[in-house]
Amino acid sequence: MELIKPLSIPATGTKLSPEQAMKLAISEAYKGATRVSPNPLVGAVVLDANGGFISCGHHEFYGGPHAEVNALKNLSSETLKGAHVFVTLEPCAHEGKTPSCAKMMAKLPLKKVTFGLIDPNPLVAGQGADILKNAGIEAEVFSSQNAEEEKEIKTQLEEVCEAFLWNFRKKKVFVALKMASSIDGQVALKSGESQWITGPQSREYVHYLRACYDAIVVGKGTIDFDNPSLNIRHPEIKKDNKVVVIDGEGELLYRFDELKLSQVHAAENIFWCVAEEAKERVDKTLSKLKKTPQIVYVKTNVGGDLDLEALLAQLYAKGLRSVMVEGGAMTASMFISSGLANRLYMFQAPIIMGSGGARSWTETVRISEMKNKIHIKNPRYLTFGNDFMITGTLS
Amino acid sequence: MELIKPLSIPATGTKLSPEQAMKLAISEAYKGATRVSPNPLVGAVVLDANGGFISCGHHEFYGGPHAEVNALKNLSSETLKGAHVFVTLEPCAHEGKTPSCAKMMAKLPLKKVTFGLIDPNPLVAGQGADILKNAGIEAEVFSSQNAEEEKEIKTQLEEVCEAFLWNFRKKKVFVALKMASSIDGQVALKSGESQWITGPQSREYVHYLRACYDAIVVGKGTIDFDNPSLNIRHPEIKKDNKVVVIDGEGELLYRFDELKLSQVHAAENIFWCVAEEAKERVDKTLSKLKKTPQIVYVKTNVGGDLDLEALLAQLYAKGLRSVMVEGGAMTASMFISSGLANRLYMFQAPIIMGSGGARSWTETVRISEMKNKIHIKNPRYLTFGNDFMITGTLS
Numbered sequence: 001m002e003l004i005k006p007l008s009i010p011a012t013g014t015k016l017s018p019e020q021a022m023k024l025a026i027s028e029a030y031k032g033a034t035r036v037s038p039n040p041l042v043g044a045v046v047l048d049a050n051g052g053f054i055s056c057g058h059h060e061f062y063g064g065p066h067a068e069v070n071a072l073k074n075l076s077s078e079t080l081k082g083a084h085v086f087v088t089l090e091p092c093a094h095e096g097k098t099p100s101c102a103k104m105m106a107k108l109p110l111k112k113v114t115f116g117l118i119d120p121n122p123l124v125a126g127q128g129a130d131i132l133k134n135a136g137i138e139a140e141v142f143s144s145q146n147a148e149e150e151k152e153i154k155t156q157l158e159e160v161c162e163a164f165l166w167n168f169r170k171k172k173v174f175v176a177l178k179m180a181s182s183i184d185g186q187v188a189l190k191s192g193e194s195q196w197i198t199g200p201q202s203r204e205y206v207h208y209l210r211a212c213y214d215a216i217v218v219g220k221g222t223i224d225f226d227n228p229s230l231n232i233r234h235p236e237i238k239k240d241n242k243v244v245v246i247d248g249e250g251e252l253l254y255r256f257d258e259l260k261l262s263q264v265h266a267a268e269n270i271f272w273c274v275a276e277e278a279k280e281r282v283d284k285t286l287s288k289l290k291k292t293p294q295i296v297y298v299k300t301n302v303g304g305d306l307d308l309e310a311l312l313a314q315l316y317a318k319g320l321r322s323v324m325v326e327g328g329a330m331t332a333s334m335f336i337s338s339g340l341a342n343r344l345y346m347f348q349a350p351i352i353m354g355s356g357g358a359r360s361w362t363e364t365v366r367i368s369e370m371k372n373k374i375h376i377k378n379p380r381y382l383t384f385g386n387d388f389m390i391t392g393t394l395s
Numbered sequence: 396m397e398l399i400k401p402l403s404i405p406a407t408g409t410k411l412s413p414e415q416a417m418k419l420a421i422s423e424a425y426k427g428a429t430r431v432s433p434n435p436l437v438g439a440v441v442l443d444a445n446g447g448f449i450s451c452g453h454h455e456f457y458g459g460p461h462a463e464v465n466a467l468k469n470l471s472s473e474t475l476k477g478a479h480v481f482v483t484l485e486p487c488a489h490e491g492k493t494p495s496c497a498k499m500m501a502k503l504p505l506k507k508v509t510f511g512l513i514d515p516n517p518l519v520a521g522q523g524a525d526i527l528k529n530a531g532i533e534a535e536v537f538s539s540q541n542a543e544e545e546k547e548i549k550t551q552l553e554e555v556c557e558a559f560l561w562n563f564r565k566k567k568v569f570v571a572l573k574m575a576s577s578i579d580g581q582v583a584l585k586s587g588e589s590q591w592i593t594g595p596q597s598r599e600y601v602h603y604l605r606a607c608y609d610a611i612v613v614g615k616g617t618i619d620f621d622n623p624s625l626n627i628r629h630p631e632i633k634k635d636n637k638v639v640v641i642d643g644e645g646e647l648l649y650r651f652d653e654l655k656l657s658q659v660h661a662a663e664n665i666f667w668c669v670a671e672e673a674k675e676r677v678d679k680t681l682s683k684l685k686k687t688p689q690i691v692y693v694k695t696n697v698g699g700d701l702d703l704e705a706l707l708a709q710l711y712a713k714g715l716r717s718v719m720v721e722g723g724a725m726t727a728s729m730f731i732s733s734g735l736a737n738r739l740y741m742f743q744a745p746i747i748m749g750s751g752g753a754r755s756w757t758e759t760v761r762i763s764e765m766k767n768k769i770h771i772k773n774p775r776y777l778t779f780g781n782d783f784m785i786t787g788t789l790s
């Protein structure tokens with residue numbers, strides 16, 4: 001989330017190129033990052049007939065007004081005469097929780113609407129544009145005469161609503177993987193000691209990231225070693241989040257009542273994933289608990305581990321659309337090896353832990369030839385205090 | 396080298412704050428990076444009586460004019476009336492290969508000279524400043540009212556001549572360590588395959604770095620696996636460099652004539668480090684070679700490996716003042732473990748190689764408690780295409 005540096009809102013009348021306007025719309029879109037799921041992040045920018053900046057807006061929260069509505073509200077017909085609207089996603093044609101944006105804009109004296117991406121639903125793609133065209137408003141997909149800049153902006157446009165696009169295209173949960181390591185790739189000492197690798201600025205950003213996804217996923221090792229709260233602790237964000245624990249044998253379930261996790265979260269916000277085969281034992285354990293999490297039964301693969309693809313399908317069925325995997329080493333390795341991680345957030349602290357006495361986040365990932373190495377696509381680098389973070393897509 | 400983004404030279408008359416002037420002087424200093432060793436990198440900036448930019452200069456090559464001379468040349472007394480000179484290091488008081496800069500400046504109608512660091516030689520420290528003061532010119536060490544900025548600039552001032560300061564203070568070789576890894580810290584597959592991890596922009600920068608140090612250091616494994624040329628291949632740099640090979644048993648010496656290394660470099664530019672105990676065998680091998688490198692005999696430590704500290708002392712005795720260790724994994728680990736690396740250049744490519752089937756650059760580094768982790772101080776991050784590089788000091 002917030003894969004680009006936020007742009008500041010220009011003064012009224014500032015001339016913006018189409019590229020600048022679309023980048024500003026993308027920057028605006030990210031402002032909704034912690035509140036719109038499972039809707040897409042969308043941003044909009046309005047320029048006057050002379051290309052001067054008038055206003056901008058974004059989709060602020062799930063069920064709330066769309067970006068176009070927020071950008072265009074309180075503007076007079078006089079102001080909007082000949083105006084050009086830039087929006088990151090094709091304006092919606094249908095009435096859902098809110099009225100159709102295309103129909104709303106069709107009534108305004110706009111000259112043109114440029115949108116970043118066509119509606120991903122092939123059944124309605126182009127319908128928003130058609131409504132505008134029928135009202136005499138130009139409507140077109142964003143393009144640039146600068147091919148390199150167009151490519152970069154198109155990438156940013158896909159990124160800003162990547163979870164939504166993935167959900168829509170694949171009917172699957174979008175998986176982000178967050179890791180924090182030393183610069184030599186180690187995430188914990190062999191003793192299990194791992195706190196703290198990164199600094200306070202990185203850690204605050206991780207709490208922001210938690211709020212950008214529907215749930216946090218951890219393996220049982222993390223629960224066992226660290227007994228974490230896995231809630232969102234961020235000065236500007238108040239949000240209850242969901243937690244998914246992968247514990248095939250249900251080994252830690254008997255301790256559920258004593259875990260910080262169970263004290264901090266409502267029972268229905270905790271999804272405990274166990275093997276289908278463990279049902280009888282799990283039922284017995286649950287009967288002894290004061291509070292019980294949601295149990296997610298998952299089929300196992302040949303090796304006896306939970307089948308991660310099946311696990312994600314179950315989470316999708318339970319309404320989750322995006323998760324952030326937060327480790328530990330074994331869980332991260334499994335998601336990497338299985339090719340099920342979509343986006344990586346890799347924080348690195350300027351320290352060396354030494355692989356001779358520590359654990360790497362890719363300890364079970366084996367590559368036999370360089371041509372099979374795993375690429376992080378569209379990598380971006382951000383710094384947080386003395387740490388840095390690389391983020392990019394894995395699939 | 397070039398640890399900061401180069402600053403562009405401002406237009407004549409542009410007003411610069413003392414902080415801006417000193418940062419520009421530092422940026423200028425780096426321009427000499429590939430040609431001044433073992434002299435320090437030094438830069439100078441001249442502002443007019445109103446604080447407007449007049450000129451700048453740097454120490455361009457070993458034995459050439461000092462930064463102050465380059466910055467002040469061709470300027471009339473009229474122009475220099477009341478001028479303020481910023482220089483990264485105290486102007487020299489003594490006559491060496493070039494006349495004394497302090498004496499040269501004492502003859503000019505300057506108002507003030509601000510220098511970044513006092514001469515590291517305690518016997519002459521302050522003498523340059525005294526010469527100026529006796530001529531009625533204010534002379535002072537740089538300071539800023541902004542404590543944070545002062546700290547950052549002082550760090551940069553130390554960094555820009557770090558090898559020189561280390562040589563002077565410790566009478567030891569300054570050791571940079573360059574590594575290129577995947578983001579999970581792997582430098583080669585178990586098969587030995589490692590080309591290419593990083594992209595062409597990173598690799599070009601490595602050739603620049605090679606030119607910034609007196610010699611490249613590699614272990615025998617690198618020679619054995621890759622048979623590298625280890626010369627400088629950079630579009631803008633033409634320079635013969637020196638190479639140090641660590642091969643305690645002299646195992647690869649018999650193949651010396653066939654190595655690319657021996658074809659590309661003059662024999663006197665190759666330093667082959669072997670154990671004192673291996674002398675007899677080495678002599679026999681040498682007698683069979685057409686061309687023979689310089690042999691550096693080094694005492695061994697308890698484990699039978701070459702004692703790295705003794706090795707560096709030998710290189711210092713042979714006139715080397717700074718080296719860049721380029722691996723492989725074993726050699727890098729040894730320098731990290733022994734605490735003998737001063738600066739790290741860690742390139743990372745946005746790829747995952749998987750530690751399950753690869754080798755880490757810290758494979759023999761063992762840390763048992765987090766409080767003993769090794770810190771990279773004053774870390775800086777630079778990007779090269781899709782790669783990034785972290786650099787900072789280790790000791």
